Amino acid sequence: MTRLDRVEQTPGRLAGPPLTPRTAVIWSVLRAELERRPDALTVLDVGGGTGGFAVPLAQAGHRVTVVDASPDALAALTRRAAEAGVAERVRAVQGDGDALAGLVEPGSADLVLCHAVLEVVDDPAAVVAALAAALRPGGAASVLVAGRAAAVLGRAMNGHLDVAAALAADPAGTAGSRDTLRRRYDADGAAALLGAAGLVVEEIHGVRVLADLLPAAVADGQPAALVELERALAARAPWRDLAAQLHLFARRP
Numbered sequence: 001m002t003r004l005d006r007v008e009q010t011p012g013r014l015a016g017p018p019l020t021p022r023t024a025v026i027w028s029v030l031r032a033e034l035e036r037r038p039d040a041l042t043v044l045d046v047g048g049g050t051g052g053f054a055v056p057l058a059q060a061g062h063r064v065t066v067v068d069a070s071p072d073a074l075a076a077l078t079r080r081a082a083e084a085g086v087a088e089r090v091r092a093v094q095g096d097g098d099a100l101a102g103l104v105e106p107g108s109a110d111l112v113l114c115h116a117v118l119e120v121v122d123d124p125a126a127v128v129a130a131l132a133a134a135l136r137p138g139g140a141a142s143v144l145v146a147g148r149a150a151a152v153l154g155r156a157m158n159g160h161l162d163v164a165a166a167l168a169a170d171p172a173g174t175a176g177s178r179d180t181l182r183r184r185y186d187a188d189g190a191a192a193l194l195g196a197a198g199l200v201v202e203e204i205h206g207v208r209v210l211a212d213l214l215p216a217a218v219a220d221g222q223p224a225a226l227v228e229l230e231r232a233l234a235a236r237a238p239w240r241d242l243a244a245q246l247h248l249f250a251r252r253p
C-alpha cells in the first residue's frame with residue numbers, strides 16, 4: 001500500500017474537493033499535511049486563479065490569500081467563495097508573482113501553493129525564493145510544474161515530430177516562440193529550483209501520467225478507475241517522470 005492509498009482511506013477534515021486526474025494526487029498530499037496540523041492554517045495560493053484549491057481549503061476552515069495577476073480570475077474566485085459561504089476566509093490580491101516578495105509578509109504562511117505558475121513567470125527562481133520567504137519555519141510548499149517529457153511525447157503522438165524534437169532539444173523545454181509556456185521541468189530540475197531557495201523537497205509525484213494520453217471515451221467512461229490508476233502510478237518510476245505535471249511537496253526547515 002502506498003502513502004497515497006493510506007491517505008485516501010483516512011477520512012480527513014478536507015471533505016469534498018472533486019477528485020479528478022488533475023487534482024486527486026495533489027489533494028492526497030495536501031490532506032496528509034492538513035491532518036498533521038489540526039489548527040486552521042494560513043495559506044497563500046500564488047496564481048491560484050478561480051480558487052479550485054483555495055475555496056475547498058477555506059471550506060475546511062483555513063484562511064487563504066490568493067495572489068493572481070488576472071482580475072477576471074479573482075472576480076470568479078470571489079464569487080465562488082461567496083457561493084460556498086467562505087468569503088470571510090478568502091482574500092483576493094491582484095499582483096504579479098514576480099513581485100511576490102513585496103506583496104506578502106515574510107514568514108507568515110503555514111502552507112504555500114504555487115500550481116501551474118512557474119512555467120509562465122519572468123523569474124521562477126525569484127518567485128520560489130519569495131514563496132520560501134513567505135513560509136514560517138516548518139511551513140510547507142505545494143508546487144506544480146509542467147513536465148517536460150510528457151510535452152515531448154504528446155507532440156510526437158499527435159504527429160508533430162518537428163515540435164517534439166524542438167521541445168526535446170530546448171534547454172528550457174519549450175517549442176519556441178509559439179509555445180504557451182516559457183519553460184517545463186523534469187523532476188531533478190524542479191527539485192533543484194526549490195532546493196536553491198532553501199526548501200527541502202519531501203515528495204515528488206506525477207500528475208496526469210495517463211489522463212492526457214487516453215482516448216476521451218476511456219477517460220470519460222471510467223473516471224474512477226482512471227483516478228485510481230493515476231494514484232497508483234504517481235510516485236513510481238518510470239511513470240512519475242512521464243506525467244504532464246510534476247507535483248513537489250517541500251518544507252522550509
Ligand SMILES: C[S@@+](CC[C@H](N)C(=O)[O-])C[C@H]1O[C@@H](n2cnc3c(N)ncnc32)[C@H](O)[C@@H]1O
Pocket residue numbers: 046047048049050052067068069070073095096097098114115116117120121122
Ligand atoms: C494555469 S492557471 C493555474 C490556476 C491554479 N493555480 C490551478 O492550478 O488551477 C495560471 C494562473 O496563474 C495566473 N498567473 C499567470 N501569470 C502570473 C503572474 N506572473 N503572477 C501571478 N499570477 C499569474 C493566471 O492568471 C492564472 O490564474
